[in-house]
Amino acid sequence: xxxxxxxxxxxxxxxxxxxxxxxxxxxxxxxxxxxxxxxxxxxxxxxxxxxxxxxxxxxxxxxxxxxxxxxxxxxxxxxxxxxxxxxxxxxxxxxxxxxxxxxxxxxxxxxxxxxxxxxxxxxxxxxxxxxxxxxxxxxxxxxxxxxxxxxxxxxxxxxxxxxxxxxxxxxxxxxxxxxxxxxxxxxxxxxxxxxxxxxxxxxxxxxxxxxxxxxxxxxxxxxxxxxxxxxxxxxxxxxxxxxxxxxxxxxxxxxxxxxxxxxxxxxxxxxxxxxxxxxxxxxxxxxxxxxxxxxxxxxxxxxxxxx
Amino acid sequence: xxxxxxxxxxxxxxxxxxxxxxxxxxxxxxxxxxxxxxxxxxxxxxxxxxxxxxxxxxxxxxxxxxxxxxxxxxxxxxxxxxxxxxxxxxxxxxxxxxxxxxxxxxxxxxxxxxxxxxxxxxxxxxxxxxxxxxxxxxxxxxxxxxxxxxxxxxxxxxxxxxxxxxxxxxxxxxxxxxxxxxxxxx
Numbered sequence: 001x002x003x004x005x006x007x008x009x010x011x012x013x014x015x016x017x018x019x020x021x022x023x024x025x026x027x028x029x030x031x032x033x034x035x036x037x038x039x040x041x042x043x044x045x046x047x048x049x050x051x052x053x054x055x056x057x058x059x060x061x062x063x064x065x066x067x068x069x070x071x072x073x074x075x076x077x078x079x080x081x082x083x084x085x086x087x088x089x090x091x092x093x094x095x096x097x098x099x100x101x102x103x104x105x106x107x108x109x110x111x112x113x114x115x116x117x118x119x120x121x122x123x124x125x126x127x128x129x130x131x132x133x134x135x136x137x138x139x140x141x142x143x144x145x146x147x148x149x150x151x152x153x154x155x156x157x158x159x160x161x162x163x164x165x166x167x168x169x170x171x172x173x174x175x176x177x178x179x180x181x182x183x184x185x186x187x188x189x190x191x192x193x194x195x196x197x198x199x200x201x202x203x204x205x206x207x208x209x210x211x212x213x214x215x216x217x218x219x220x221x222x223x224x225x226x227x228x229x230x231x232x233x234x235x236x237x238x239x240x241x242x243x244x245x246x247x248x249x250x251x252x253x254x255x256x257x258x259x260x261x262x263x264x265x266x267x268x269x270x271x272x273x274x275x276x277x278x279x280x281x282x283x284x285x286x287x288x289x290x291x292x293x294x295x296x297x298x299x300x301x302x303x304x305x306x307x
Numbered sequence: 308x309x310x311x312x313x314x315x316x317x318x319x320x321x322x323x324x325x326x327x328x329x330x331x332x333x334x335x336x337x338x339x340x341x342x343x344x345x346x347x348x349x350x351x352x353x354x355x356x357x358x359x360x361x362x363x364x365x366x367x368x369x370x371x372x373x374x375x376x377x378x379x380x381x382x383x384x385x386x387x388x389x390x391x392x393x394x395x396x397x398x399x400x401x402x403x404x405x406x407x408x409x410x411x412x413x414x415x416x417x418x419x420x421x422x423x424x425x426x427x428x429x430x431x432x433x434x435x436x437x438x439x440x441x442x443x444x445x446x447x448x449x450x451x452x453x454x455x456x457x458x459x460x461x462x463x464x465x466x467x468x469x470x471x472x473x474x475x476x477x478x479x480x481x482x483x484x485x486x487x488x489x490x491x492x493x
């Protein structure tokens with residue numbers, strides 16, 4: 001099995017077979033993470049550059065670990081938003097990458113479409129590590145991996161994504177991936193944070209947690225960006241927590257024991273109560289471990305295919 | 308295309324029996340011996356050897372499976388991406404006598420990859436190499452300790468090992484492959 005594209009820009013349009021191939025490959029890498037020597041040689045001699053134009057701890061470390069464990073040479077570049085117009089900066093950066101003969105680029109940028117743009121102007125394989133509110137494909141993949149590990153299959157699994165759907169790249173990648181794999185996906189959040197016509201992506205919309213909890217197996221709880229409060233999209237964090245915060249009391253009404261996911265970092269007791277985040281319902285730390293295996297699988301599949 | 312059977316089911320069984328005895332003789336029993344097969348045919352062969360050794364010695368030996376895909380030296384030159392599978396070695400290799408098992412020994416590149424993969428898992432006391440067929444044409448200084456059958460071949464011939472775990476019969480064939488249809492085998 002070989003991926004059709006030489007880049008991973010998003011999960012939109014990626015086939016069921018391709019997603020399954022990535023998840024299967026990740027199983028092999030997951031085993032390597034439990035070994036005393038967690039390093040294998042397939043990307044020896046390849047250079048990967050991590051371009052992080054937006055702050056990130058988890059994703060950047062996860063990608064770096066994945067790259068190093070595949071024996072690639074790694075250069076990381078982190079910067080806060082620059083005052084230079086973003087399109088211009090990115091184009092310049094792309095030219096520099098070309099000049100330095102780099103094989104693969106991992107990019108995180110606040111502008112949607114930045115990874116697509118980069119893939120059109122450089123020869124290297126491009127992996128999207130989050131582009132604004134568009135997509136975060138490796139997060140979607142690691143969420144699916146974690147669910148498949150726990151439930152065996154994604155077919156018919158009932159997953160609800162809770163929170164700020166409008167601004168969430170995690171939500172979009174999860175929706176594309178999970179619906180492709182045959183899961184039943186729904187979203188739940190305040191009306192101001194759910195995009196109009198999201199039903200067209202094949203998801204059901206709920207505005208009350210109490211209504212959706214008895215109907216699902218999994219809640220994927222999104223981080224609420226504290227800045228959104230200032231823009232008036234919800235009145236206060238307290239009110240958000242009261243209506244959309246996932247707590248033990250609310251989850252107790254589930255028909256089956258519910259699984260809690262969160263892409264991190266968690267605002268404890270805002271979108272998710274602290275006791276629930278640390279409970280046996282939570283697979284949050286498993287998501288983090290699996291993230292390294294998923295990124296190794298993507299880097300390996302893109303980095304070793306000849307096109 | 309000419310195809311000749313060089314080992315049939317009966318001699319296949321006898322060969323595995325003999326190899327099991329040789330392993331026991333060389334290592335003075337099965338103490339500290341573990342058998343590691345290289346996917347896919349090496350794995351089947353490893354399991355058969357292990358059950359034979361158990362039959363002879365009356366105690367079990369550990370069996371592991373090694374996937375060498377990540378260690379191949381031709382990983383990037385290939386048009387078809389080899390399917391990555393898992394290594395399943397559930398015991399500590401450090402201090403063990405590892406009998407590394409593969410079906411065919413050819414250029415030696417697979418064994419080179421397997422040795423690297425194996426030493427990344429720990430430090431075995433000793434690694435021995437067992438192959439069902441040694442067909443020559445080495446490209447690396449590698450030699451087997453236990454050989455089922457040495458088969459002098461020309462480089463445009465192909466050795467096909469069949470085992471009932473995956474195929475219809477237990478047998479080994481030599482096949483003449485025309486120049487243009489030549490297949491790269493490691």
